[in-house]
Amino acid sequence: MKTRAFTCGLDAAIAVMGGKWKGLILFALQDGPLRFGELRRAVPGISERVLILQLREMETAGLVHREVYRQVPPKVEYSLTDFGRTLNTAMAPLGEWGEEHLDRIESIPWDQVK
Known part of the structure; x- marks a missing residue:
């Protein structure tokens, strides 16, 4: 029998997200492809x-597609894959929760929480 790498679906989802930046990158790409500078x-x-x-x-995880255009000057665009779009959809309620409780979250003494 194969040993599972994750204890539950939430554990797996958090592993894919891995930190604060990936969610923001997903959010930035939700409306379509962006070049590196635009994304930054x-x-x-x-x-x-x-x-x-x-x-x-994110590309290795299958969340983002990197398209290289062979031209001068070189052009590279990043876009969400179908898998990445499903994660963005799943994160939308979490973002709404954050917006709803933003004042309370900002008042947390984060230097004491860690």
Whole structure:
């Protein structure tokens, strides 16, 4: 019998999301493909290095598609896969919950929580 890598669906979903940036990248890509520079501007606070690493992980997980156009100058676009769109749909209620409770969440003393 095969041993399961995750204890439940939530555990698996969190493993795919892995941190704060992936959700923001998914959100930024929801309306269509973006080039790297556009994506970096759409996700404030992310460094170029972290964006590259997160996009690679998301591509490996099948959440994001990377399209390379062979032209001069080179052009690369990132878009959501069908799998990525399903995750975005699943995260929408969580985002709505965050918006609803934003004032309370912002008042949490985060330096004491960690």
